Structures are given as C-alpha cells and as structure tokens.
Amino acid sequence: MDNTILLYAALLMGILGIVLGVIIAVFVKLFSVKSDPRVDLALELLPGANCGGCGKAGCADFAKVLAAGEVQPANCPVSSSEQIAAISLALGIDAGEVERMQAVVCCRSDIGEVRKMNYNGVQDCVAANMVAGGPDECRYGCLGLGTCARKCPFGAIEIIGQVAVVHRELCVGCGKCAAACPRGVIKLVPADSEYHIYCNSPEKGANKRHFCKAGCIGCRKCEKLCGSKFKLSGFLSQVNYADGAVVSGEEVRSIHCPVGCLLSVEERLEAAYNKVKGNKK
Amino acid sequence: MTFSGGIHPVGDGKELSCHQAVRTAPLLEKYFVLLAENAGKPPVPVVKKGDKVKKYQLIARADGFVSANLHAPTSGEVGGIVEVPGPMGVPAAAVEIIADGEDAGEPPFEPLLNWESIDPEILKQRVIDAGLVGMGGASFPSHVKLSPPPGKEIDTLILNGAECEPYLTADHRLMFEKPEKVARGAAIFGRILGVRRPVIGVEINKGDAIEALERFEDRFGISVVPLLVRYPQGSEKQLINAVTKRAVRSGGLPMDAGCVVQNVGTAAALSDAVMKGIPLVERIVTVTGDVVFSPGNWKLKLGTPAIEAVKLAGGVTEEPGKLIFGGPMMGFAQKSFEVPVAKNTSGILLLPTGVSVNYEASGCIRCGRCVQGCPMNLMPCLLSTAIEADRFDLAYQNHVMDCMECGSCAYVCPDHRPLVQNIRRAKAELRK
Amino acid sequence: MKYLELTVGAVLVNNFVLTRFLGICPFLGVSKRLDTALGMGGAVTVVMALASCITSVISNYLLVFTVNDRVIDLGFLRVLTFILVIAALVQLLEVMLQKVSPVLYRALGIYLPLITTNCAVLGAATINAESGRSVWEATVFGTFSGIGFALALVLFSSIREKLELAAPPKAFEGTPIALVTAGILAMAFAGFAGLC
C-alpha cells in the first residue's frame, strides 16, 4: 500500500514540477528583458553613497554610463584607488586618472572672533544668509550653522565653536558641501596640497580688521616670496591651485604669514579645538 | 468686498500715526541715494565725484528695460559713489550728495497740462523719464507694467490703496491729504493703458481717505472701491481677486487676468511728473513703532538715513529690539540705522524686544490656523515640516513656489514656528 | 453571511498582518514609501488570489482522490505542493514585473522574491485547505486577504511617510518606531473582533 501512495506522490510532484517549469520557461521567453550584467557588476563595486560627486544622479546612473564606456572609474571621487582598480579590472576598461579633491572651509571666524548680531530664526546657513545678509558682520565668512555638515554624506565636516572644519581623512571631495554653502566659503582643492589660506573675504584689510582679527590683510608677503604660487583676488591672497601649485612647509615657514592665515589642514583643526577649549576655560 | 483666507492683525498700530499730517523734513547735510533700489538692473551713475548737481538732475540712467532713472533729491556736490549699509543687509552702492543748502533746481520736464488729450506714448515716456517705480514695496519699474506684451489685453487698472500692513499709514495720509493727485495719477495710468474707468481699492478702516477720493470720482472718471479690512489685501493677486473676483493663475502675472495694479504713491508721483514736470525724488515715509517718541509721517528725500528719520520723530523711548524697513509683516529687519530711504521704503518701524515675535518652536500641533490664514490656499504647516526634514521635493509637490511670503501663517502660528523663513529657504534651495 | 466572513472578515476582522500577525517581513520592509507599498500590496494580492485558487484545486482534487474505491490521501504533501505553486507564481510575477514596471521591480528589490516565503500567502492557502473551502470560496478569501494585506501596508506606509518627517528619539528611529506603530494599529483593528 505504501508503495502506491509513494508512487502517486512522486507522480503528483513530478507532474506539478514539469507543468510549472514549462509555464515559467514560456513566461521568461515572453517577458525577457535585455540587461547589461556589467551595469550590475559596476553598481556592486561602487560605494553606493549616492553622493553625486561624479556629477551623475547617483551610483546607479554612474554605473550605467560606466558600463557604456562614457566615463572612467576614476571619475568616482569616493572610491579608493584599490576600489577603482577593482572596477576597471572587472569591467575590463582603463581606470583613467582624475585629480583627487578635498574640501576646505576657508574661514577662521572663530579665531578672528567675528562680531555676530542677535539672530532669531531657522538654524540653517541658507536661511540665515537671506535675513539681512546673515547675522555676522563678515559677508564672506562661515556662518557656522552647519548646513554643509548636514549635507555631507560622509560626516566629514564638524562644527567646532560656530565654524565648520573639514576632517581630511573622511573627506572624499564630492563637493556637496561646497554646493550647499550659501557664501562659497568651502573650496574644493587638490587633495595633495597641504597648506591653504584660511580666509574668503576679498574686502580691504582695513575693513576686515574692524570685525575680524584673523582675516587675510592682502599684505602680499606670500606672493613676494613664492611668486606665482599665490595670486591676489581683490585683497585676498589665494593659493594658485589652478596651476598645480603646492606650497611646502618650508616655504610657509619662510613666509611667516603675519595674520596666520596660511595653515596646514591639521594646524587649522588643532587651532579650532584649542579655541573651543580656551573659551570653555 | 474681499478675498478668501488672510488674517486680521489685532492692534495693528495704525492709530500711532494715522492722525499725524505729513510733514516735510528739513534739509540734511548729506544724502546717500541708493543705486540698486529698483527690482531689475541698477541704473548706471552719470555723475562723478566733485560734480555739482541741481535738484531733480539725472544722476543715474536706467540700464535696460527693467531699470529706472535716478535723480538728485537736492542740489549740491557729488561726494562720490560710496558703499553704505543697504536695506538687504549687505553694503550697497550709493551716490553721496553733499547738500549746498539751497535745494534749488528747475523741473527738468515740461508740464503736460493737456494730458487728457495727448498721445499716451508721451505719457508713458514721462513715466520712464521720471524714474517711477512701484512704491508699495517691490520697487518694480512702473513702465514695465504699462507695456503689456502683444496679445495681453488689459481691461482693468487697480490702484492699490489697501495698505493692509499694520503700523503703516503713509498711503492713508497721502490719499486723505492729496486725493486729487492720486485720482489724477489713476486717470493718467488709465489713459496710458487705455482702461476706461480705473479703480482705487481702499480698505474701509480709512474712511476719511475714501470720502476724500470719492469727491474726485466724476472729475477724473475713476471709482473708489471700499474693501473689508484683511491682510494681505495689498498683495496684487489678492487685490485683483477682491476687486474683480478674478484669479491670477498660479505663477502668472496680473496681466494674465487682464489687470494692472499700481500703488497710490506711484500714482501721486506720476501726477507730479505730468503736471509739474518733476521726477521722483522724495516720498512719504511712516516713522513709527511702539518705542518711537512721536510717530508720524514725513516727506523724506531719497537717501535720508534711517537715523535722521528717527530724529525727526523725536527719538526713541527705549532701545528698540528691531528695526524694520517696510511693514511688520513683510518688511526687512535691518542691521544698522545708517540704511538710507529708497523709493520703496514705505515705513521705518522700530519695535521693542517684547512686541516682535520670538521664533522658538517646539512642534507643529497641526492646528490648521496657518491653513485657514493662507491667502494662496497652501498648507504651510505641512510645507514647514517637510522642509525641516530637508524634503524639498515634498515641499515642491505641495506648491511651495506659489507662496508669496505674506507671513499670515507665521503670524497666527501658536507655536511661533518660522514658517516663512523655512519656505524662503526651500525656495532658495529649489532655485539652485 | 458566509461571503461576509470571506470578504469583510478577511480584510478587517482577521486581517492577516494586524490580527493574525502573518507576513510581517514585507510589512516592515516595503512600507517606507506609499507607492512601493501599493505595488507590494498589489503583487501580494495577485499572488494570494492565484495561489489560493490553484492550491485549493490541488488540495480539493489532487491530494485526495479515489482509485479503484481506495481513498488515496496525499495530505502530507500539502505544504510541499503549496510552496511549489507559490514559488512558481512569484517567479512568474517577478519576470513580468521586470518587463512591465522596472521601477517598481527595483523598488521592491529583494522583497519581491521573498513573497514566496511570505507566510501570509501560505497561511491563506493552508487556512483554505483546513476549513475545506471550495475553489471559488478559496479564491474570494485569497483575494480579500490580499486586499487586507494591502490595506494594512498602505495605512502603515502613509504613517511612516509622515513619521519620516518627525524627529523621534535616536533609539526609536526606523524599525522600533515602526513596530510601535504596528502595535497600536493592531490595537485599533482589535476593535473589529466579532464582526462576523
């Protein structure tokens, strides 16, 4: 008796399996979708932060153009060089070369003790900047309300004592913060440059001194000593990143910026922390 | 007659200054005439440091179509093109004029006493020459509104005498004291546009002004429409709706509904430009507020710093917590008392710390007062919560771009949420 | 009255998610946005209706039959065959969705093939078999159970879309707050007890 039941059971399952299998096969044939496996492959290897640093809407979009060969893997600013190598190997395309960038908040309003007026409203830089041009006296400085920090997908920006400071090791240079900043204080600079001028105001030095102790006064000392590595715009000296200028520590020491605007990323971070500590005391 | 939505500001502060006759300010030593004061492109200065100018002389020429001429408010010497604190908080370029104390100058244009029979184009040219702009707040060059593109038929001209902003009484006093000028200005605008019977919309809390204007109804062929008191009746779209029952489409201009709206102050200035041949160099400003010693209305020359206006009003009784150019609902908070008066400065308002709202929100309780109050039929509370979560896409879907920032929502909000500022932020982010 | 139980009963009184607590995985997984919730609800409804129909055919006619006056009861195969059918149906749906609505396909992601292991679908089929419903009754029950599932999902997702704008304490963000909400929603559905 058991044998018969087993037989029927096997028969039922077999027939069911075959029938369903055939139906699925027909459906798959009818509704076949052409898809490029390379897109999925690239998407898998991309970081998936959807930061938009590559200029595309997100990683999925980037994977699509990547598979189509329109861009190179190095266009993704977030991936490390090993990750890029892995993508180029997987897709069998050239990795390409793109200069790595990094964000710098060019302002020392904390050190400069910029005067701020009473402000009552939304704690957001874009919103605050629209109320009579912002509550602080400097029209070009960091407002410190943290819009950039909230926009950063990598948590690389910290607000230390009402000013934004970038953590270099976390920043990938996607540029979201720079786009979010209503005052353009955040600049994207080559990742291998170490020293930057931490001021963003092209106003006359004398004007600046009224409300900020730490702004660049446009004394041109740096320009005189290092020539084309610096250029003056308005009354503000800037490192000439466009020409690939990299300022070395020695040069910085020889310049000895009178207001102390010319700093390395680490020095700037340390100064911000020290300032907060000092204020607490 | 009125529109739907809106609010009734209680204790609107108009009684501080509405019984004070307009006084003319004494001559100052220096005036700082702002260049970038009209919407659109700033005019280009045609004078330089050291030039001697006469009163009414052209000092900056309109640059392009959406731009307006600027004239010297008094005679004297040009001290240069300087930077002064601007009404938007950032420094702005201004022509400094050091008065010579004579205040002498000839009207630069020929009076057009026969305006009822001459070519409307000549009248329109006069509007351009005299540098007229909308004096209600936006400062939009007037002639732009008088040049409808082909295909747009204008059948209604409305003069905005609603003055719905609390505290302000400049238009009220103007209509009461100079009804003839306002009525004639309306008729001239009507002639330029080919509109038969211009309408002046006035809120009924200005009964004396309505009475005064009605005396000129037949002489100039205008009609005065009394409107119920409600804010923001002075907004173009709401005024058109209140007077004609038409609705300007979302994102459209008043012209789309066949209407043109001009401010009563602009009409009075036009009357002067046509009858006397003088350009726009001064305006009536309400200097008021709970801390002002003696609030009132003054005829101030363009470029008068706010502090001088406060001096005229006898100073303050206590240190003000807020300085506002314009009315308390849509005006701009200022950083400095050095900001000069411009063509669109309808009021200089000083509020004590206790009266101005303190934006300190805990959480939206969805009471719906903002929804009832919104004249544009939006849902500010939903917009605000979406924006606070950085969901600008959601705000866009909920028509954040239709908001005109009248402030009705934030005024009625029991939680004192910065609704308007949130909406401004979303608009700025969405325009990027 | 019987059909009232099959329809209203399946949607409200014995709602699969909020009263029987079946199918919680997609309920939490795809309820973040209203449109994906609608898609998921639709997909589950289709699968549930078809699965209920086919499985009741199988359990009524194929699992128990007589050969030469001998009753052959293959009831032990019930779960096996049901899962086979459901898996095949989900496979078909997946293939179709990929072609018809790639956006929804991508939005549903892993939860689409996971309908196979959605206990609500198997639950509906099993309940049908246990209460010996006819094929037609089973299909009606399956359809309305699916609608009940979709209703719960849509309600839940609309609440979650609103919650996304709120700022709950850090510890409650995401799934914890969703579970609290689901609990309160279940309490509200408890009021329907005894309707039919």
Place this chain on the structure above:
Amino acid sequence: MDNSNNVNNIKLPTGKKLVLSSSPHLSAGVNLRQIMGGVLLALLPAVFAAVWFFGWRALGVIVWTVFCCVAAEAVWCKFAGRPVWKNVGDLSAALTGVLLALCLPVSVPLYVPPIGAVLAIWLGKQVYGGLGNNPFNPALVARVGLLIALPAAMTLWTPSRGMLDADYPERSSFFRAADLNETENADALTCATPLSVAGTMPKITGRSEEAENNFSRFANRDLWKRWFFGDRAGCMGETSVLALLIGYVILVALNLINWRVPLFFVGTVALISSLIHYLWPGVTPEPVFHLLNGGLFLGAVFMATDMVTSPITGAGCVVFAIGCGVVTSVIRIWGNYPEGVSFAILFMNALVPLIDRWCGRRPFGYVPLRKNNGGDR
C-alpha cells in the same frame, strides 16, 4: 557712532539690541499653553458632571491620572534631554491626563492610571518625538491598550447617583437581580451600562413583533432625559451629554476645533443606526439610544477633534468624521465590543496621512477662473 550724541536732548537708538529675523515680525500672540488651556476649560463641565454623578472619587481619579501623565512626561523629558518645564508647561500632558481619566470608570483600581499614563505619554506620544509628531491620540492609545490588557478593571461599572433611587426607569435591566435590593450599599455595587446591556441582548433579524419589542424597554423618555444629563453607568466623563455639548460650544467659540468633526461624527452614527433600526428593529436600539450612550460625544467632541491626529483641511475633517461614525456604528451594532468609539477614532487616526494627501487644497489661481485671457497654459 556720532549719531548717538543727543540732539535737543532726544534719545536716539544705538542699534545694540537689534535682532535679525525673517518676516513677519509680529505674532497673533497665541501660544500652545493657551490652546491646551482652552481645551481644559472646555472639559471642566464634564469634570463637574463626573464628580456630581459619581462622587468625590471621580475627582480623585482625575487628579491622580493627571499627576501620573505629567510625571510620565517630566520623567521622559528629563531622560531624553528635553527641557522639562517647557514640555510640561504647554499643558499637553495634563490635557491627555484629563482625557484619559474621563474615559476610565470611576471604580477603576488606582494602579491603572499609572499604566495608562505610561502608555499614553511614552508609547502614544514621546517615542514619536513628542507633541505634534504622534499619529495616534495618546489618550486613546492608553484607553484601548488598557481595555485590551485589563478588560476586567476597565469594565467595572458602578451605578451613578440617580441609579440608586428606586424610581430610576428600567432599573432591573442594569443591575443583577440579587443586587437590586441592596442599593443602599452603593460602594460594593456593580451594574451594567446601557450599551453593554444592549450588546448582550439577542439580535433578531427580520421584522416581527418580537423584533419590534426587543429593545422597546430603552424607548423611555424619562430614561433618555436622565441619560442626557448623565445619570447612567459608564466612564466618568462620557455620561453627561449636556456637559460635553457645553464643552463643544466653548471649543467652537474659542476656535480650538474644527466644528465639522463632532457634527459629522454624531450625524453619521445617527444616520446609520436609524437606518439599521428602521430596517431591522430587532438588531439595534433606536438612534437616540446610540447618541446618548457610550463615549460618542466625549469621542466626537474631544478625541476626534485632537488637532495633532485629525486632518488639516475642512474637507479632510468631514471625511475623517464620517469614517469615525461608520466604524463606530459597525462595531457597536455587529462587533464583540459594546462600544466602538475609541477603536474607530484610532483606526481613522491611521488614515489621516492618506486623507491629508487626498483632501489637499488647490492653490489660489491653480485653475484659472476666467477663460478668455485668464491665463491658459
């Protein structure tokens, strides 16, 4: 600043206290505390009625519940790092406390309010991020939670003041026969609410004499009058329809609720119950019975109108209220629970985001009114 020199001895501003903020710079001067205080004011008649009909214990329970809710709020705020006084000071916790107390029976054991307070304030409100973010009415979350978890404690009804008198109409329906003679010993006496009596009666479908007579004992004008004033067993705050109507008038006068919600809620219940009653008289009592009994008015006036958990637009409120009415009637007439108001409101709370989405407002000028040149896209 040279301007600060006094000219003719007038005081000039220095600008040192100037505050920058976005327009508008004025406010109507209403704050949350006033709104919550207004609702509390509207609840006072109901509190008086509760004390009048159920004795001083009612007041004790109300005060105890309010204390528990405020304490729960304070404790949470303390540990969540929110400003304690600001959150307690807006009176929302106190309001939740009063509402919760009013939907408890007067004889409720004293350990129930603390449980309810934790359910309402923590689970119903604070886990969602505090006032304004909760999708469900906190007081109702607590009530339904307690009803499901502690059904015995939550349905322990004691007679109201008038029910102890021998001339109370249809007294025998509400007391057990054995208890009927011992009404002097009121403390230990339990009784039934009219809704629970009606719920246990057989439902007779179809039209017959028997069906007509099924609920006829409730068709008693004297009884209706007593119910209207609040003289019946039930939750403390729900019995007096009169007091709740006074509350409704206060709320509408102070513009604290959308007046449509109670109207449409009660109207829908009346409509459905009268429809069912006149089709099958043996299934459910008359509509007047439904209006005067249970927590309909308490729910319609104070629970369904809770701003946070009801739709924003007028149209949305109407949809919401009708939905509440439908679900209430369905549960009352066919469900296991004798009362469906709290379940109905909780269920409709869940629908509010959808209602808000579908009953949104069309912006001004979104569709032009004029056709000739009124702007055609």
